[in-house]
Amino acid sequence: MRPAAILETALYVTDIEAAARFYGGVLGLECILRAGDESVFFRCGAGVLILFDAEKLKARPEGGLPIPSHGAIGPGHVCFRADRQEIARWKAHLEAEGIAIESEFDWPNGAHSLYFRDPSGNSIEFAEAALWNTGTK
Structure with a gap:
């Protein structure tokens, strides 16, 4: 499974x-x-x-939903899928919003990534699906 x-x-x-x-x-x-x-x-x-x-x-207050406690300390990371043209548009949009681009590069397999931070310092990435060879765009 x-x-x-x-x-x-x-x-x-x-x-x-x-x-x-x-x-x-x-x-x-x-x-x-x-x-x-x-x-x-x-x-x-x-x-x-x-x-x-x-x-x-x-x-968490008593009597809430029975969700086990969880969390993280320090910056997290999430990566959103985008094609190369979308990444270029995202870069322009983020820069127009005053958001600093932390890194942008091509991986050894040719996939393109763009990194920046959210207001809490979490690492946010836009990357092509080929990064993980998923076969989807």
């Missing part, structure tokens, strides 16, 4: 409002759920990106 796909992924942020503006406004992801000032959920293709306020996640 093997999982078919990643359904959701989570990043931990220091300012949920700044993160919501960044992912919804700058990256244009559709917000599908907001849980107060603790978390925000965005649709991304067939999956979901969840942003959790790292500090508020530590102090």
